[in-house]
Amino acid sequence: MRRLMCTPVAANLGCCCRVFPNRWQPMVIKGGFMPDRAILVSVMDRRHPVDRNQVQETAGLVAAAGGLVVDYESQQRSDLRRGLGKGALERLNQKVRDQSANLVVSDIDLSPSMAAHWAAALPSETRVVDRTQVILDIFARRATSREGKLQVELAQLRYLLPRLSALGTHPDRAGGGIGTRGPGETALELDRRRIRTRIQVLQDALNRVSAARQTRRQKRHDREIPVVALVGYTNVGKSTLFNRLTGDVSVAADALFVTLDPTVRKVVVPNFGPALIFDTVGFVDRLPHTLVTAFHATLDEVREANLLLEVVDGSDPHLEQHRQATEHVLQEVGAGELPRLVVYTQSDKVPVAQRGSGQLWVSAVTDEGIDELRHALGQNLSAWRQKLTVFAPWSDSELWAAVSRDATILQRHDGGNGATLTILVPPARVAYFNGYCTLDSSGSEC
Structure with a gap:
């Protein structure tokens, strides 16, 4: 037998x-x-x-x-x-x-x-x-x-x-x-x-997971915290870069598909403020459709992100083929049109003369480019918030509480009666701060 x-x-x-x-x-x-x-x-x-x-x-x-x-x-x-x-x-x-x-x-x-x-x-x-x-x-x-x-x-x-x-x-x-x-x-x-019975049981369980994830996403949306999702081919260094950006100690190894379960951490992005960064499952050429379908709840986090941070192994001779595979999966899950920032890893292995003009390069070994990446994240996320200049009297405790809770201070000039602040404000709070506004994002008077 x-x-x-x-x-x-x-x-x-x-x-x-x-x-x-x-x-x-x-x-x-x-x-x-x-x-x-x-x-x-x-x-x-x-x-x-x-x-x-x-x-x-x-x-x-x-x-x-x-x-x-x-x-x-x-x-x-x-x-x-x-x-x-x-x-x-x-x-x-x-x-x-x-x-x-x-x-x-x-x-x-x-x-x-x-x-x-x-x-x-x-x-x-x-x-x-x-x-x-x-x-x-x-x-x-x-x-x-x-x-x-x-x-x-x-x-x-x-x-x-x-x-x-x-x-x-x-x-x-x-x-x-x-x-x-x-x-x-x-x-x-x-x-x-x-x-078939087991498939239905699993699908019902994952539907509940998806509903729970949607609830968490709605809470993040209500709190006006943007989401950055790390995406890219498997084993290009996403988890290592995630650890560098967040100070986390998530498992990172030179192996395929080390990360399956999405990991999220809150970070403070320079010249912007708080944001959430997701480390997601790596993609691969000819990724099985059964996996894309089964991981629908997980990949929803990618589709609902405000910014995609596409991580590319700059030392890989097949990086263009891998980027095409990544693009195919992003299109399949409905995330192909999201704003995107591309970062190339392994800068310690690629001479400057061989790098493309205007590309952003980082190294997890030497930390080269990490600070530049953080500032690039701030610049890309700034479009998600509106820049205003407001005058905040020292006596207005409610306004100062709102600034602390909802805004990111870019510049501050103190005076005798209060401070003039240049701040980034989420869309839902613009109307409130407009009551104190002196200059809008174009530099015109409010």
């Missing part, structure tokens, strides 16, 4: 451990999990040059999921939907045996039928997964909060549901042949019903 395991790079099975808790057993060795020995398979369009960066990135994803890439097989085809040809499958089968591999990872998304076709040509203990499943597995490993785990499980189940039949008529049955007809189909439908 063929038994499917909850091994590290088996994202389509990780969620099943929750839905079918008695059927899936972890494969363990002394000291922890046995790493999957993986063969990476790339099917490329023969009309285009080979994208080695894409292959390397998929290999990095496998490593991030705890797998070990031991070999590589590729084929150029005129129609990617046909997958590997007969000869390539035979070579892949031989490599699996030679390398004692137990996992085959496709660089392109596989349909359920294609995955089943590949699996049928390989040794029975070999699992076939695609890039999306590897990404889902990494997300499952990184999720720590209840919300993050709910979102990942929902994405996994939605991805798994149409692929159940490709796993066999029933997870406990070998599939095919005498004794599997009839009851096996009933069991398959039972599994589908269980998954």
Whole structure:
């Protein structure tokens, strides 16, 4: 009997451990999990040059999921939907045996039928997964909060549901042949019903999370505090930059998808005042749509931000490709038209002569450009508030309380009867301060 395991790079099975808790057993060795020995398979369009960066990135994803890439097989085809040809499958089968591999990872998304076709040509203990499943597995490993785990499980189940039949008529049955007809189909439908029920439970829970997030956003909006969301490709240094800007100690590492759960901190921006900064999940080329949908509540924070701080690894030779992937996801979640400030990291690795004119560069190693970034944030956020010059009598305690609570003082000139203040005021408080105004933002008398 063929038994499917909850091994590290088996994202389509990780969620099943929750839905079918008695059927899936972890494969363990002394000291922890046995790493999957993986063969990476790339099917490329023969009309285009080979994208080695894409292959390397998929290999990095496998490593991030705890797998070990031991070999590589590729084929150029005129129609990617046909997958590997007969000869390539035979070579892949031989490599699996030679390398004692137990996992085959496709660089392109596989349909359920294609995955089943590949699996049928390989040794029975070999699992076939695609890039999306590897990404889902990494997300499952990184999720720590209840919300993050709910979102990942929902994405996994939605991805798994149409692929159940490709796993066999029933997870406990070998599939095919005498004794599997009839009851096996009933069991398959039972599994589908269980998954659909679990999906509905998860969706209901995430709807409640989304409602709670919306309530918090409304409170921030009522308090007139702007939001800055850090966005960008995975592993470009967003969390490290977040720590530099906020003084926080959030986890930051040279690894893919370290941040899944959004982190928010309040900071004081020079020449502006208080603002909230969000560290968000990193994007990746061909980010699975199931993840974008499942992480809707989290990505809402990006769409509702007042300013996007796009973080780019300036030392990465593929930075333009990564920026395009970031732009694609931002457009997909409805945040593509938001105001944006672009900052390039790793300035300590890129000579000044190789940097673009007018670009903002920072280094987490030397702190170069951090102060300039803070002032740039203030300049970009200033458009969100109106600048006024008011006269505040010393005796007007109500006005001074309002200035302290609602405004940011840019300049102050004290006199005998009071002080002349140049302040930044949120839109909802402009009418109040206009009663004390002497000059508006254009320099004209109020």
